Amino acid sequence: MVSARRFRFRGEEAMLACISDISARKRTEQALEAQWDQTRAVLNGLGQGVMAFDRGLRLVAWNGRAGELLGLEPEFLTYHTSYAAIAGRVGQGLAFGPGGVCPDTVPDGGPPAALGAPLPIRPAPDERSWECTRSDGQVLECLIRPLPDGGFVVTYTDVTERRNAEREIIASRELFELAIRAAREGIWQWDVRTGELWLSPYWWGMLGYGEDEMVNTAARWTELILPEDRELSARMARDLINGAMGECQFILRFRHKRGTVVHMLSRAIRVLGPDGELFRIVGSHTDVSERVRAEERAHAAREEAERALRDLKEAQAHLIQSEKMAALGSLVAGVAHEINTPIGIALTGASLMAERTRLIRRDFEAGTLRRPDFADFLDMAGEAAHLMLLNIDRAAQLIQSFKQIAVDQASEERRVFDLRDYIDEVLRSLGVRIKRAAHGVDVDCPADLLIDGYPGALSQVLTNLVMNSIIHGYAPGQHGTLRVAVRSVGADEVELVYADDGRGIPPDLHGKVFEPFFTTSRGAGGSGLGLNIVYNIATRKLKGRITLDSAPGCGTTFTLRFPRVAPVERAPA
Template identity: 40%
Template sequence: MTERKRAEAALKASERQFHTLADSIPQLVWMADAQGAIYWLNSHWYEYTGRPTGEINQHGWHTLLGDRWIEALAAGTALESELSLLGKDGEYRPFLTRVVPLRDPGGVVYGWIGTHIDISERKRSEREVRRAKDAAEAALQNLRETQNSLIEAEKLAALGRLVAGVAHEINNPLGTSLTVVSSLEHKSELLASEMAQGTLKRSSLKEFVEAIRDGSAQLQQSLNRAAGLIQSFKQVASDRNNSDLRSFDLGDLTEQVASGLRPALPKHGVTLDVDCQRGLSMSSYPGSYGQVLTNLFLNSIAHAFPDGQQGKIAIKVSATGANDVEIIFTDNGCGMTPDVRRQAFDPFFTTRRHQGCTGLGLHIVYSVVTDRLGGRLDLKTEPGKGTRVQLTLPKVAPGTSEPE
């Protein structure tokens, strides 16, 4: 009897120590028998619920935890779940519940111990993070839509500048043609008058024939030039508006694009030289390639030659290896500082915002070369030493077949 009483006293002392420990932690702790009936809760439980022991439903977890608690009781396995508990202030708060079985030395479950951790702050943080994420995604989507709109506007603006340049250039041959036609009309009236009066001389007829010959040659030259400009521009514009891939000769296409670009050259001081290797068959996107050359050209005109500075722009096209072509675009203008070079391809970066530049020209070049055409781009530049852009493009665009 003495040994049994000593064991009972030790057990009660151990229980008091456990209860003291359980009351000292900030979690809600409870214990249940092997069938899941609660028989003890720590002091924090009563502080949270505001209810005395007698009002605690011994089998309340069957309702709160549902089928998972029943399965855990049957299998003797641990359980982790989230539930909401009503506090004494009448508010429900989320808790993370963990329940583990207590086993005797023989492995038989003789009880359960459970804890409830208040996760209100974590849930609140998750909601705030989710709202911030949704807001950031919405802002990013708006930014992408705005950027796409600006890129399309930049493309249209570049095409508009080319239209204006070509229209101005066409005025020259058309003006010459009108002058020649007007002169020939005047000479025809004089000749008709002399014939009507019977005073026509051999010398006058000879002079009229020579004027007709010279005028016809000038008209043919001027109109051929105008027709060539219009044809080149029509091809470039058609390619630019057509995003479909097709087979083409890279040299011929480069020459056509260059013909459309030359009218946009400043009237004095800047020249454009084109050197193309013949027979470079491509299966790619001619419109995208023309957009790249146009943007590089317009960027040089806008930035490389300030204050009417004279200079030269050159485009060289050649094969490199068996499957690639190389396009080297250079100018001998003012070049870029290291800081400008570092940001050159960033969207919306420009050194001439005050002049209406959007900072999308080179960004479009980089995006089209790397994404659309499947190529690589390298930029070398130094202040006062010009700029060199090297494009390496596959003869066959990604996802297409060999040109026939």
């Protein structure tokens, strides 16, 4: 290397030339450059951007990733390019927009602020790191590290995905925390490996505790559970831990800060780690105290309603029994009235015979008995005996009819009976009431129609229908005709049609007449059970069906259809 310098020596122009042998330095530089070629191959394999400067602030090592991240052309970066030139070029480029290089006003040449420039005007004297953002949003992590010989190394790492992921995690955590705070449920989680328990602030709030009173420990959790429910909670936890169930749901009772009981619907699920092993149980609690109390009130109301229904059924059964006894009482009164006449005639005949017999005996004993007198006595005795036999026989029939109907209504036993004869017996037992009301009776029923069923039930139906007509069917002083018509329907059914020609029933009452306690003559002695008893007997005891056909002023007709042979009743299990 030749260097020359002109100068004046003793008033004359002179020149000093120096010749130096720099062959060794050149060989060293060539060796370094060859070494750089090898190092660059290594650096280009890195994902980071790397630039190394010597103590003269000249570029001595770099890789393509550094130029790519800084927005520099590959041909711009050459060996010994100055740090100032690189910093200036970065500041003029588009990769970072305006302000891509930190101004000289940065104290002691320190790194730019976060999200600022990737290169300061002057390199930092010590190791520093910061972040900057490219115009396209790419985030670079920058690091300047001094070297022992006075140089330094600058590295650039693309942390965009990491920062985005961190922001998403932070946003998710914030959203999760907001969701937990906004949710109307208490959230909890239990780390089964460490035993740590976490309960959300809302969970504590449901029990009346503030955030400064939260004690997230298993011991405190157990203490707040009612003693009766602690075993249930422990059993569910064991089943979740040992895998007997993957999730569960049950109600736990907790003690509120004020001392009241809070019912919480507890849900829990198993959470497995990356190794497939259980490491956490997560769940929620919902305050269902109001629902539980409402269910308890509903249960109590249901029990009260069932109790009232039982009482009502008992009262209804008592009233039905009273109605039956009243019908039997009416039957007794009617039969007693009917029996009075034949018994009275028989008693009169017997008294006459006794008196005439006494007179004949007296004349016979006195020897004054005449033949004509004895003949008159015999004629009178024959007539009286005949009259007494007729009336006593009629009384016996009435008594037998009463006895049979009374037994049927009281016992409800099943037997085979002739329907026509039985209808006549029932109407005969009601004869007094019918005659008193001055109604006529018309029966149209085939003879020898045998029924295998419950005559007492049929007697009760017919009695209630007749009494319903007498009490409700006619205006005071109005007289009419009661009709009973029976016919066979096929081989298995019988149809009994009962009708009167009274005032009739308005259409709007048709749906109510069979309801219990419904009556239009409450003040006239109606109980409201007569037709309800008829309906129950017809559908349950006789296994039939009954319909109503009536209109105001056109009378009332009830049509009863029932099996000729009553089905066998099964005993309750």
